[in-house]
Amino acid sequence: MDNRTIQTKIGKDVIDSITLSMYEDPRIVYREYIQNSADQIDIAVENGILEDYENGIIEILIDKNNRSVSIEDNATGIESSKVENVLKNIAQSSKKRDKNKGFRGIGRLGGIAYCDKLVFETSFKGEKVKSILTWDSLKLKQIINDRSKNEEATEVIDLVTNVDIVDENENAHYFKVTLRGVNNESLLSVEDVREYLSMVAPVQYQRHFIFKDLIYEQLKNENITIDEYNIFINNDKLEKVYTTSIYEGIGHEKKKIDQITELKFFPVRDIQGDLLAYGWYGISNFEKQIPPVNIARGIRLRKGNIQIGTNDTLIKFFKEQRGNNYFFGEIFILDKELIPNARRDYFVENESLKKFEIELTKVIKEPLHKLYYFASNVRSASKKIEQLNSFKDEFEKKSNQIGFSNKEEKEKYVEKFEQLKEKAIQGEKELKRLQERIGNELDPKNKIFENIVVVDTVVDNIKIESEENKDKKVKYSTDDLSKLKRDERKLMSKVFGVIDIVLTPDLAENLKEKIKTEFR
Structure with a gap:
């Protein structure tokens, strides 16, 4: 009753x-x-x-x-x-x-x-x-x-x-x-x-996203269809704003800092092999976290091609919270049992969600973390060689055009070159080790390595003129002071040395050039 x-x-x-x-x-x-x-x-x-x-x-x-x-x-x-x-x-x-x-x-x-x-x-x-x-x-x-x-x-x-x-x-x-x-x-x-x-x-x-056809082709090959509709806002057609270029700054100060060079596609399958989701992410040089000015940053979840949550929803699957902001990408949810919650900021808690989270962690956590760290290590090693080459050019300009303030400055330049060469040799060895970690041509790390390593010089072959021709006369800044006598030039050499100590390199060179103009 x-x-x-x-x-x-x-x-x-x-x-x-x-x-x-x-x-x-x-x-x-x-x-x-x-x-x-x-x-x-x-x-x-x-x-x-x-x-x-x-x-x-x-x-x-x-x-x-x-x-x-x-x-x-x-x-x-x-x-x-x-x-x-x-x-x-x-x-x-x-x-x-x-x-x-x-x-x-x-x-x-x-x-x-x-x-x-x-x-x-x-x-x-x-x-x-x-x-x-x-x-x-x-x-x-x-x-x-x-x-x-x-x-x-x-x-x-x-x-x-x-x-x-x-x-x-x-x-x-x-x-x-x-x-x-x-x-x-x-x-x-x-x-x-x-x-x-x-x-x-x-x-x-x-329309200007050059990888769009590749995405459609890949989805078609996987027998996956994504829903797309004609949506207009005040008569202008709406489109996803993915780009290949990565920018920082806003307005007139906006500048390109990196670029997507290829896409990596990946399935998310359960232990039975059933397809739960399918996704892609962009491969760049991973110069830094993608700045917020790039609207599409982050790997996004989509169900029915409508975004679930925000660009930060997948943060918890990365080894570091910042990891998500190194990428552009999408994950299309295909499993019917992965059901958006009422707020559509995530999914209803069920067994399918647990399975999905386990498998997605495998796809994202370590693989993507290793990618941008690999890029960072390649960039760091390559930079050591680039710094040596750059300093070699600076040394030769100083030796042949500007001139050294005195022998002490020249000796400091030689000493710094040797230090940089030592680091460059370490960088060269590190690049070889990193290159050995690349699995094959399809490994995303291969493209990263090719994009970043632009220096193709054997470090041991990078030399300055003082090493190659020890008898060559070194140019000093005071050589151009034709109005001064020899003793006066020696004094001016000491003055230049003091200027080098007191001022920053740019200011020191500017002041020395002004003085040289007066006494030529």
């Missing part, structure tokens, strides 16, 4: 939890509406409403002057008889967890937190009407903030929503959501929204 006497109620605060307090970054609402539109485009293609995916369009219009935002698709629309059931009911989506991108039935309400009114307009092909359902966001916030009353969630929803039916062309099919009276500036910034969606939304790689 059932002895319960109290009827279960769901309070109004649940609406706050899934709308007003759901997301940290307001721009996430764009992602929510895009994934809903993408699901409906899938259905529209399956049902023949759209001929193919190229005909599907998701259009975002941002009107900052009128503080309005709209997201519209030309997919299935919603039948008028189902509008209230679909757009008023919460967490009662009929979508499939293992197939659809959005399936919980809460994302469509995300915009409520950031506007005065949230308006849904939709028409279903074959119906001569358009349904308009409006959520009064201001009224909703007032009711939730009124702590003197304890309304139920369903009661509140009925109080803040309104449905209108108007005439429409029977061939029309679309769904449009409009945020009126937007109260968040980032939602109204075309630049901010484009930057965010360029890495989050399921779109094509930008």
